[in-house]
Amino acid sequence: MRQTSDTIYALSSGPGRGAVALIRLSGVKAGEALARLCAQPPGAARQAVVRRLHDPRTGELLDQALTLWFPAPASFTGEDMAELHVHGGRAVVAGVLDALGSLEGLRPAEPGEFARRAFDHHRLDLVEAEALADLVAAETAAQRRQALRQLGGVLGKLYDEWRVAIIELMALAEAGLDFSDQDLPAGLDDRLKRGILRLIAAISTHLDDGRRGELVREGLEIAILGPPNAGKSSLLNALAKREVAIVAATAGTTRDVIEVRLDLSGYPVVLADTAGLRDAADEVEAEGVRRALARAESADLRLVVFDGASWPVVDDKVIELIDSNTIIVLNKRDLLQDNLKSHIIKGIKPLPLSCRTGEGLEELIAHLERAAASRMAEQASPVLTQARHRLALEQCREALVRSLGAPAVELRAEDLRLAARSLGRITGRVDVEDVLDQVFRSFCIGK
Numbered sequence: 001m002r003q004t005s006d007t008i009y010a011l012s013s014g015p016g017r018g019a020v021a022l023i024r025l026s027g028v029k030a031g032e033a034l035a036r037l038c039a040q041p042p043g044a045a046r047q048a049v050v051r052r053l054h055d056p057r058t059g060e061l062l063d064q065a066l067t068l069w070f071p072a073p074a075s076f077t078g079e080d081m082a083e084l085h086v087h088g089g090r091a092v093v094a095g096v097l098d099a100l101g102s103l104e105g106l107r108p109a110e111p112g113e114f115a116r117r118a119f120d121h122h123r124l125d126l127v128e129a130e131a132l133a134d135l136v137a138a139e140t141a142a143q144r145r146q147a148l149r150q151l152g153g154v155l156g157k158l159y160d161e162w163r164v165a166i167i168e169l170m171a172l173a174e175a176g177l178d179f180s181d182q183d184l185p186a187g188l189d190d191r192l193k194r195g196i197l198r199l200i201a202a203i204s205t206h207l208d209d210g211r212r213g214e215l216v217r218e219g220l221e222i223a224i225l226g227p228p229n230a231g232k233s234s235l236l237n238a239l240a241k242r243e244v245a246i247v248a249a250t251a252g253t254t255r256d257v258i259e260v261r262l263d264l265s266g267y268p269v270v271l272a273d274t275a276g277l278r279d280a281a282d283e284v285e286a287e288g289v290r291r292a293l294a295r296a297e298s299a300d301l302r303l304v305v306f307d308g309a310s311w312p313v314v315d316d317k318v319i320e321l322i323d324s325n326t327i328i329v330l331n332k333r334d335l336l337q338d339n340l341k342s343h344i345i346k347g348i349k350p351l352p353l354s355c356r357t358g359e360g361l362e363e364l365i366a367h368l369e370r371a372a373a374s375r376m377a378e379q380a381s382p383v384l385t386q387a388r389h390r391l392a393l394e395q396c397r398e399a400l401v402r403s404l405g406a407p408a409v410e411l412r413a414e415d416l417r418l419a420a421r422s423l424g425r426i427t428g429r430v431d432v433e434d435v436l437d438q439v440f441r442s443f444c445i446g447k
Contacts, residue, residue: 005027005028006027006105006106006107007025007026007027007028007029007030007033007105007106007107008025008026008027008106008107008108008109008110008113008114008117009023009024009025009026009033009097009100009101009106009107009108009109010023010024010108010109010113010114011023011093011097012024012114013088016090017088017089017090018088019087019088020085020086020087020088021085021086021087021088021092021093022083022084022085023083023084023086023093023096023097023100024081024082024083024084024109024114025081025082025083025084025100025106026075026076026077026079026080026081026109026114026117027079027080027105027106028079028080028105029080029103029105029106030079030080030081030082031069031071031080031082032103033082033100033103033106034067034069034082034084036056036103037051037053037054037056037062037084037096037099037100038051038052038053038054038067039052039054042067042069042082043067043068043069044069045069045070045071045074046068046069046070046074047068047069048066048067048068048085049066049067049068050064050065050066050067051064051065051066051067052064052065053065053084053086053096053099054099055095055098055099055102056099056102056103057099057102062086062092062095062096062099063086063087063092063095063096064087065084065085065086065087065096066084066085067082067083067084067085068082068083068085069081069082070082070083073121075123076114076118076123077114077117077118077121077123078117078118078120078121078122078123079117079121084096112133115129115132115133116129119428125153125156125427125428125429126156126426126427126428127150127153127155127156127159127389127426127427127428128150128151128153128156130150130385130386131147131148131150131151131155131385132147132151134146134147134150134217134385135147135148135151139261139263139268140263140266140267140268141266142216142266142267142268142376142378143216143217143268145378146213146216146217146378146383146385149382150382150385154382155382155383155385155389156426156427158206158382159423159426159427160423160427160429162199162202162203162396162423163420163423163424163427163429165195165199166199166396166400166416166419166420166423167420168195169192169195169196169199169416170413170416170417170420172188172191172192172195173192173409173412173413173416174413192412193404196400196403196404196416197404199400199419200397200400200401203393203396203397203400204397206381206384206393207384207390207393207394207397209379209383209384210375211384212375212376212377212379212383212384213383213384213385214384214385214386214387214390215300215375215376216267216268216376216383216385217385217386218268218270219261219268219269219270220267220268220269220270220300220301220371220372220375220376221270221272221298221299221300221301222269222270222271222272222299222300222301222302222303222368223272223274223292223295223296223298223299223301223302223303224236224271224272224273224274224303224305225274225277225292225296225302225303225304225305225318225321226276226277226304226305226306226318227276227277227278227306227307227314227315227318228276228277228278229276229307230276230305230306230307230331231305231307231331231332231355232273232274232276232305233258233273234331234355234356235273235303235305235329235331235355236258236260236271236273237355238355238358238361239260239262239271239361239364239365240260240262240271244258244260244273256275256288256291257272257273257274257275257291257292257295258272258273259271259272259273260273264365264368264369264372265369265372265373267369267372267373267376269368269372271303272295272299274288274291274292274295274296275288275289275291275292276289276292277289277292277293277315277317277318277321278315278317293321296321299325300325300375301325301326301327301368301371302321302322302323302325302326302327303326303327303329303368304318304321304322304326304327304328304329305329305331306318306328306329306330306331306350307331307332308330308331308332308333308334308335308336308352309332309335309336311330311336311343311350314345319345319346322345322346322348323346326346326348327348327351327364327367327368327371328345328348328349328350328351329350329351329353329364330350330351330352330353331353331354331355332354332355332356333352333353333354333359333360334354334357334359336352351363351364351367388426389426392422392423392425392426393422393423393426395418395422396419396420396422396423397419399415399416399418399419399422400415400416400419402415403415403416403419
């Protein structure tokens with residue numbers, strides 16, 4: 001990502017035709033550019049003003065727009081910023097962007113460059129910047145709530161508090177190192193160890209969260225498994241309420257994993273339909289079975305579907321996949337004998353349903369909603385949302401544990417410094433150039 005003194009601009013609203021489109025500018029020439037387009041100085045700070053926009057090269061009228069002026073440092077990026085709320089027709093947007101591009105010192109923004117400049121000017125920390133990206137990408141209410149909490153600074157504040165605590169412990173360790181020939185307060189070493197142990201316990205509790213935040217961010221993965229022709233693809237279509245997968249009487253129709261994202265009572269879920277589990281007839285089907293087994297291994301929840309017409313005769317290979325994270329479904333309940341509906345397998349009572357009529361589907365959906373809520377329900381304390389955060393916290397904890405057993409004061413101080421640095425890499429309080437591009441590259445243009 002380029003880091004220059006250029007003034008950047010971008011369409012920040014969605015592409016395509018709409019009633020209103022938002023174009024943002026940020027940089028030292030934002031005010032000058034706004035004045036050139038309006039043929040008059042910007043309006044009062046943070047006050048919406050209706051202005052006519054003209055092409056500075058020809059004087060041609062481009063649009064009548066609502067303009068706003070945000071002088072530094074009281075802006076999103078911390079730089080001079082301007083916003084143009086223009087009519088959302090493609091020709092209008094293209095004309096205004098072309099006019100901006102003709103001005104010296106202006107260039108189109110790269111993905112995430114507005115947020116990157118906000119980070120560089122200390123308007124956001126790195127955790128808040130990631131929350132902003134998550135908020136833009138949020139598809140469910142749970143994802144929205146989690147992103148807003150993180151954007152509000154609760155997670156960054158927690159990590160900063162831990163980092164400050166480690167720095168204070170570093171000061172104690174350095175005191176023992178620098179003033180070893182002088183009288184120091186009694187119990188200094190015990191105080192240091194108690195502080196380290198408290199931090200290790202707090203970080204361990206934070207890490208031991210069942211991946212709640214990451215599940216909300218990425219979605220609970222549910223693999224639909226079972227023998228051929230049990231109704232797995234039909235169930236996927238019924239849950240998605242649209243024709244996602246091909247349904248046919250021919251066994252082995254599904255060869256690859258088919259995914260669909262769902263919103264279950266505000267919780268994000270990724271349903272994956274897989275190939276029927278049996279001895280494959282050819283190499284392509286064998287690859288499909290291999291992928292099905294791999295998805296079963298990585299899934300957060302397994303939805304095993306059996307054919308009610310042949311129940312309870314099932315393949316042992318499928319039975320092996322059933323564990324405590326499994327929901328068993330008996331499809332074609334109209335063909336199921338009444339005395340077999342309550343047949344329990346591995347301690348799990350199956351849910352009879354019919355993908356054809358929809359009978360029993362609501363009960364399954366309620367079961368899935370409860371499973372999602374139990375894994376992703378909000379907690380009072382902030383939760384981890386990124387694998388990057390988890391790795392840094394694990395490295396921090398490892399350094400703290402090492403510091404307890406350090407054979408010399410110098411080594412203990414170094415381990416504490418590494419622990420503080422790991423926390424600083426989460427929020428961006430230390431030099432994290434190798435992390436920054438990775439984070440902001442995932443943003444959309446204009447954010």
